[in-house]
Amino acid sequence: MDARERLRRYLEQRRDLGESELVLDSLAVDDVMALLGARSTAKSPRHVRAPVSAMTPPTPVPPSEPAPDAPRSVPEPRFDERASGDWRQALGAANSADSVAKPKTSGDPTQPDVPTRAAVLPAWLTSLGFGAGVSAGDGAPGGQSTVAFSALTAATSLNDVSELVRACTRCALHASARNPVPGEGDPRAELMCVGEAPGATEDEQGKPFVGEAGQLLTKILAGIELSRDAVYICNVLKHRPPSNRDPLPDEVLACQPFLQRQVQLIRPRVILALGRFAAQSLLGTSSTLGKLRGQVHEYLGIPVVVTYHPAAVLRNIAWKRPTWEDVKMARAILNASRAANIRADDR
Numbered sequence: 001m002d003a004r005e006r007l008r009r010y011l012e013q014r015r016d017l018g019e020s021e022l023v024l025d026s027l028a029v030d031d032v033m034a035l036l037g038a039r040s041t042a043k044s045p046r047h048v049r050a051p052v053s054a055m056t057p058p059t060p061v062p063p064s065e066p067a068p069d070a071p072r073s074v075p076e077p078r079f080d081e082r083a084s085g086d087w088r089q090a091l092g093a094a095n096s097a098d099s100v101a102k103p104k105t106s107g108d109p110t111q112p113d114v115p116t117r118a119a120v121l122p123a124w125l126t127s128l129g130f131g132a133g134v135s136a137g138d139g140a141p142g143g144q145s146t147v148a149f150s151a152l153t154a155a156t157s158l159n160d161v162s163e164l165v166r167a168c169t170r171c172a173l174h175a176s177a178r179n180p181v182p183g184e185g186d187p188r189a190e191l192m193c194v195g196e197a198p199g200a201t202e203d204e205q206g207k208p209f210v211g212e213a214g215q216l217l218t219k220i221l222a223g224i225e226l227s228r229d230a231v232y233i234c235n236v237l238k239h240r241p242p243s244n245r246d247p248l249p250d251e252v253l254a255c256q257p258f259l260q261r262q263v264q265l266i267r268p269r270v271i272l273a274l275g276r277f278a279a280q281s282l283l284g285t286s287s288t289l290g291k292l293r294g295q296v297h298e299y300l301g302i303p304v305v306v307t308y309h310p311a312a313v314l315r316n317i318a319w320k321r322p323t324w325e326d327v328k329m330a331r332a333i334l335n336a337s338r339a340a341n342i343r344a345d346d347r
Contacts, residue, residue: 119298124340128332133295133304134283137260152261158187158232161261165238170254173239179206183234183262190334191226192268193217194259195309196277197237197247208233213310217274220310220323224331232266234259236281252281263300269337271302272330275309293326296333303337305330 119135126132155161162182168174181198184207193209201211209217218228237247237255259282263271273279276289282299283292289306297304307326308319 119296121296121298121303124336125296125303125333128296128336130296130329130333131294133292133297134285134287135298136283136285137263137298137300149257152257155261155265158183158262158265161258161265165258168238168254168258171239171248171251173237173241173251173254176242177239178203180238181206181208181235181240182238182258183208183232185228185232185234186230187232187266189230189232189266190269190337191221191231191330192263192266192271193221193231193233193274194271194278194282195233195235195274197235197244198240199244199311200240202235203240208235209310213314216310216314220327223324224327226331232262232268234262236278247277256281260300263302268302270330270333271299271304272327273304273306275312278309279304279306293322294329303333305333 117135119132121130121132152161152164155164165180165182168180174180177198181202185192195209198208199211199213201214202208208214217233221228221231236259237251238258239255241247241251271282273282273292279289279292279297280286282304283297285292289308292306295306297306305326307330308323310323313319313323
């Protein structure tokens with residue numbers, strides 16, 4: 001594999017873990033420069049040790065074609081933060097004026113802390129032994145209860161929401177995308193899967209998760225005895241960003257009411273957030289994926305489990321096992337909800 005390709009794949013893996021700063025340990029400067037294709041220099045010191053939290057790059061992943069529906073298959077230039085700011089900050093500003101919650105520190109100095117509220121889990125959930133995470137929606141900070149526009153508030157079915165998505169011009173994405181991708185699945189699904197944004201294949205077909213990563217998601221669901229038709233699958237963004245670039249704040253805010261209304265109409269027993277962006281958008285937090293996994297969060301009173309995006313698993317097979325553990329956790333919550341006869345509309 002080409003040295004630059006090795007480095008690109010490694011950096012993608014670290015980004016999928018929510019890391020925005022990279023610290024290399026046990027690598028000589030010349031070794032790093034060699035990865036970038038540069039010549040070594042005699043003046044370079046042999047080793048530069050990382051002061052804190054150093055890490056060693058893993059064995060490169062075997063070469064494979066990037067997933068067609070990967071949220072970001074190749075690094076793209078980030079948006080101009082002077083013009084549009086960070087999307088988490090924009091979400092937080094949308095609905096944090098009445099919040100008295102203590103800010104939660106993300107540990108990432110490049111990202112602003114967004115106020116969050118700790119989830120208070122009911123007895124039937126705490127009995128499973130999972131830790132409580134973040135609560136969002138229903139007035140919680142992070143922008144998750146943004147007031148929807150009147151036509152969306154009046155929508156009484158998922159078909160109504162889909163028609164509004166198709167007609168939406170609330171941000172510029174509608175002009176560059178080929179097809180809107182509202183979502184699809186059982187309107188009374190007990191499990192709802194939420195990803196980041198449509199990829200190239202989804203943009204062509206107008207359906208979510210139909211590329212290679214979508215095929216993996218179908219297999220993952222089958223592993224917990226759920227067919228694709230039995231769940232509801234959608235994304236935070238309803239149109240594909242050009243070149244799969246990172247979503248902009250105005251795009252997230254424009255699409256957020258659609259997702260909120262979909263959740264309100266479906267009232268699933270559990271939501272599976274696929275990837276860092278989906279998790280951070282739903283929960284209004286800047287915490288990394290690693291910190292959000294393994295806990296039960298809440299969105300509009302519905303349990304949320306966070307795991308890796310299937311596209312990330314395709315790039316790094318080492319994440320297959322933890323993803324499976326996360327999905328089994330979601331299934332355990334679904335089963336417990338059935339046993340307790342609890343659904344969001346019963347609260």
